[in-house]
Amino acid sequence: MTTRPGRVIRFTLVGLRTHLLYMSRSVTTVLFTIATPVLYSLIAIYLSHAATHPARVIQASVAAGLMGIWSSVLFQSGTAFQRQRRLGVLELIVGAPTPILLALFPITLATAVIGAYAMATTVFCAVVFFGASITPFLSPLFLAAVLVCIVTLGFVGVLMACSFIMLRNAYALVNTLEHPIWMLSGMMVPLSALPGWLHPLSWLLPSMWGTQAVRDSVVGGPVAVPITIALGTGATYLALAVFTVKRVERRALALATLTLA
Amino acid sequence: MWRQVCARQSDAADRLAESAAIESANLRRVYTVRTGWRRRTTKEIHAVQGVTFSVERGELFGLLGPNGAGKTTIIKMLNTLLLPTAGSARVLGYDVVKHPVAVRQRIGYVFGGDRGLYDRLSGLDNLRFFAELYGVDPAVQRRRIGTLLDMVGLIGRERERVEGYSRGMRQRLHIARGLLNEPEVLFLDEPSIGVDPVAARDLRAIIKELAAGGTTVLLTTHYMAEADELCDRVAVIVAGRFKALGRPADIKASVVNDQVLEICARSVRDVHLDALRRLPGVRSVGVDNHSDGASVILVRADGTSNFHASAIRTLNDLWIIRVNTRQASLEDAYIALMSPAQGTGIGTQTSPVGPL
Numbered sequence: 071m072t073t074r075p076g077r078v079i080r081f082t083l084v085g086l087r088t089h090l091l092y093m094s095r096s097v098t099t100v101l102f103t104i105a106t107p108v109l110y111s112l113i114a115i116y117l118s119h120a121a122t123h124p125a126r127v128i129q130a131s132v133a134a135g136l137m138g139i140w141s142s143v144l145f146q147s148g149t150a151f152q153r154q155r156r157l158g159v160l161e162l163i164v165g166a167p168t169p170i171l172l173a174l175f176p177i178t179l180a181t182a183v184i185g186a187y188a189m190a191t192t193v194f195c196a197v198v199f200f201g202a203s204i205t206p207f208l209s210p211l212f213l214a215a216v217l218v219c220i221v222t223l224g225f226v227g228v229l230m231a232c233s234f235i236m237l238r239n240a241y242a243l244v245n246t247l248e249h250p251i252w253m254l255s256g257m258m259v260p261l262s263a264l265p266g267w268l269h270p271l272s273w274l275l276p277s278m279w280g281t282q283a284v285r286d287s288v289v290g291g292p293v294a295v296p297i298t299i300a301l302g303t304g305a306t307y308l309a310l311a312v313f314t315v316k317r318v319e320r321r322a323l324a325l326a327t328l329t330l331a
Numbered sequence: 332m333w334r335q336v337c338a339r340q341s342d343a344a345d346r347l348a349e350s351a352a353i354e355s356a357n358l359r360r361v362y363t364v365r366t367g368w369r370r371r372t373t374k375e376i377h378a379v380q381g382v383t384f385s386v387e388r389g390e391l392f393g394l395l396g397p398n399g400a401g402k403t404t405i406i407k408m409l410n411t412l413l414l415p416t417a418g419s420a421r422v423l424g425y426d427v428v429k430h431p432v433a434v435r436q437r438i439g440y441v442f443g444g445d446r447g448l449y450d451r452l453s454g455l456d457n458l459r460f461f462a463e464l465y466g467v468d469p470a471v472q473r474r475r476i477g478t479l480l481d482m483v484g485l486i487g488r489e490r491e492r493v494e495g496y497s498r499g500m501r502q503r504l505h506i507a508r509g510l511l512n513e514p515e516v517l518f519l520d521e522p523s524i525g526v527d528p529v530a531a532r533d534l535r536a537i538i539k540e541l542a543a544g545g546t547t548v549l550l551t552t553h554y555m556a557e558a559d560e561l562c563d564r565v566a567v568i569v570a571g572r573f574k575a576l577g578r579p580a581d582i583k584a585s586v587v588n589d590q591v592l593e594i595c596a597r598s599v600r601d602v603h604l605d606a607l608r609r610l611p612g613v614r615s616v617g618v619d620n621h622s623d624g625a626s627v628i629l630v631r632a633d634g635t636s637n638f639h640a641s642a643i644r645t646l647n648d649l650w651i652i653r654v655n656t657r658q659a660s661l662e663d664a665y666i667a668l669m670s671p672a673q674g675t676g677i678g679t680q681t682s683p684v685g686p687l
Contacts, residue, residue: 081463088452088460095451158446162508165412166464167435173464323414326362326407 078172085176086183093146093184100187107138107188108195115200128206128288131196136257136281138188139223141248146181147227148234148244150174161328164319171228171315178227182220189216206288215287218297219280222304226276229311232318255281276303350424352516352547353386353409358418360404360571378404380571381418386549386564388515391542393562393579394551395665401571402551406518409549410440422516436466439514441505443524450494454485454504457493458511465512479507483537499530506537516547523557535561555662559583565661567668574668582664589614591663592630592642595653599626599646606645612638615667625652631663 093099111134115127146153154160154177163173196202206212234243252258254268255277261269272278279300287293322328360379366372379401386392394402407413409420411431419426425433448457455476462472480486483503493501502522509517519538523531531554538561542548552558558565559579566576575582599618607616612633619627628646632638643654 077466080469084460084463088449088456091456092449092451157449158442158444159449161407161412162440162447162461163464165410165435165440166461167432167466167512168464320414323412326413328412 081168081172082176082179085173086179089177089180090183093180099146099184103138103142103184103188104191106141107134107192110134110137111192111195115196125289127196127200127202129285131192131202132189132284132288133257133281135186135189135192136219136255136277136284137252138192139182139185139219140251140255140257140277142185142188143178143181143223143227144230144244144248144251146184147178147224148230148247150177150181150227150231151234155328164322164328170319171232171312174228174231174315175224178231179221179224181227182224185223186216186220209287211287211293212284215280215283215293215297218300218304219277219284222276222280222300222307225304225308225311229307229314232311232315251275251277254278256285257281274303276300276307279303350421351385352388352390353384353392353420353422353549355385355405355409355420356383356418358382358405358408358420359416360401360408360413361416378571379408379415382568382571382573383418384566384573384576386547388547389542389545390563391538391548391550391561393558393565394549394568395553395555395558395565396551396568397669400568402568403520404571405568406440406520406549406551410438410518411435412440436512437515439509439512439517441509441517441519441522443502443505443521443526445498445501447505448493448501448508451492453490453492454480454496454500454507455489457504458489458507461508462511467511475511475513476507479510482510483507484533497530499526499533502526502530502534503537506534510541514546516549517541519548519550521551521553523552523554531557555660555665559661567665569669575664579661582668583659583661589631589633589659589663590638591657591659592628592632592639593653593655593657594628594630594642594646594651595625595655596628596646596649596651597625598649599628603646603649604628607642610638610641610645613642617666631659631667 111131114130114134151160154163164170166173193207197204197207230244249258253264254272255275256272257277261272261278264272276299279296283293283296283300285291286296358379359377359381362376362378364374364376366374378399382401382405394405396402404413408415409422409427411427411434414428419428421427422434423437425437427434449460452460458476458479459472462476467475477486480489483506485500485503485507488496488500493504496504506522509519522538523534526534535557538548538550542561542563550558550561562579564576564578565582567574567582599620604616604618607613607628607630610632613630614633615629615631617629619629621627630638630642639656643651
């Protein structure tokens with residue numbers, strides 16, 4: 071398969087449509103993706119007495135939406151190989167002339183888009199049930215920041231999916247990564263609440279910069295810098311995935327793990 | 332119309348004289364299995380033990396063998412999904428280890444069973460995705476998908492979700508998927524497994540047409556009649572080694588002088604089978620017990636011996652329903668090859684084995 075930009079974009083879009091359609095037809099996946107962040111946002115709103123502070127409602131809703139995006143990327147991308155393996159299509163993907171990294175990207179991108187359902191739901195709840203203004207959520211900056219979050223988390227998802235190709239029990243590992251990333255990205259609590267020695271770890275995460283961009287976009291802060299850094303760190307994760315995937319693929323072909331359930 | 336799908340591209344014609352479609356030299360694959368937790372032990376399973384063969388362009392080649400014989404392992408090494416432990420293999424002149432992408436661009440892979448499709452998507456969505464994945468030119472995708480759907484008889488059902496398809500429909504969709512990139516070599520790994528006789532017949536018709544259109548097909552199957560009907564040549568593989576390789580007629584010839592006596596009877600016991608085995612000239616005795624209490628005893632014997640009367644006499648205390656004699660089939664030859672005492676007599680592989 072050619073890797074001309076036009077074909078890459080076309081494949082990404084067709085792949086995104088395919089996997090988005092496939093995942094969206096799982097009622098369990100969609101319900102889980104939507105329901106959990108709504109619960110988190112309700113808890114955050116009541117804990118911070120945000121009901122009487124519209125600005126806090128917005129902050130809590132956005133944070134819960136971001137948590138939903140990360141959870142979706144983490145669980146769905148982390149287990150992407152396992153899912154394709156269970157469906158029996160992993161061998162067909164690996165055995166296709168399309169580079170495996172390109173074949174994987176639409177899957178992980180779809181998981182991030184599914185995660186955006188969470189953001190849409192928490193924003194909807196904030197506006198309809200807690201009287202938050204819809205205006206900040208309609209600004210191009212907010213939409214751009216969310217889009218950057220989705221794409222960069224998709225990049226992170228590619229790296230995770232590549233790294234987990236050898237793990238048949240990836241679920242066990244992804245479980246342990248959910249809450250730490252929430253914390254380190256400043257989704258659950260402000261970064262200032264974390265010890266200083268953890269901050270460098272946070273800086274390495276595109277999700278932290280994406281979170282900052284989304285937050286700043288709704289409160290009118292500067293968005294360009296966090297968006298740029300989010301894209302930069304996301305690209306670094308993609309480069310790591312490129313470095314990893316060939317080795318992992320070769321190892322999987324040597325150890326015959328592509329079809330093991 | 333769909334014969335056009337199988338039309339070979341001009342570059343394939345240019346390479347025609349260069350190499351065989353598939354060449355394998357002393358191909359080996361060892362799986363390492365680890366067991367235990369505290370005391371981990373490692374065991375090596377030699378799935379393929381030095382297989383050498385070649386398949387000419389346009390040939391329909393069958394791999395026959397019992398479960399675990401190494402058929403699928405060979406196919407996966409040839410279609411770049413497994414790295415050989417030793418030896419080498421080339422598909423259309425490209426080394427499967429050094430040039431996997433070149434191989435992948437030119438082959439199709441279809442396997443049997445329910446898996447290998449996105450079941451919550453329609454057949455059409457599946458084909459669209461795999462067409463992109465296999466790099467089919469967008470300008471020809473729509474027409475080719477339509478042609479393939481027509482070929483496999485799924486026109487009108489293509490917008491339904493695959494989860495609602497029957498096994499036969501899924502298998503036909505698999506075939507369509509495997510042909511999206513107009514492969515020069517098609518690997519079919521037990522494509523008719525679990526499908527009903529009518530669907531299996533349809534699949535055989537499709538495979539025949541593909542071969543007639545010039546596609547090289549490597550087929551694995553458990554169904555001897557299928558292999559006999561379809562294949563130009565077959566290889567019988569047992570425990571990772573070829574036991575026979577040749578045209579089905581040649582392999583059948585190894586037992587063509589044998590007589591096969593089928594006796595349908597009730598209340599068959601081991602003592603009867605043992606008595607039959609002791610008769611002069613008898614090579615093998617098998618039995619197939621039916622749920623209604625009847626059994627079909629299969630006696631294969633040296634063609635020169637006159638054992639019919641003595642066989643019937645041996646079973647004189649049984650209620651014999653039917654007796655039938657027939658010529659030996661490929662299945663009889665296969666069973667003979669599986670038998671340790673008699674399996675080395677014909678076509679035993681010499682390396683390398685060329686087309687007969």
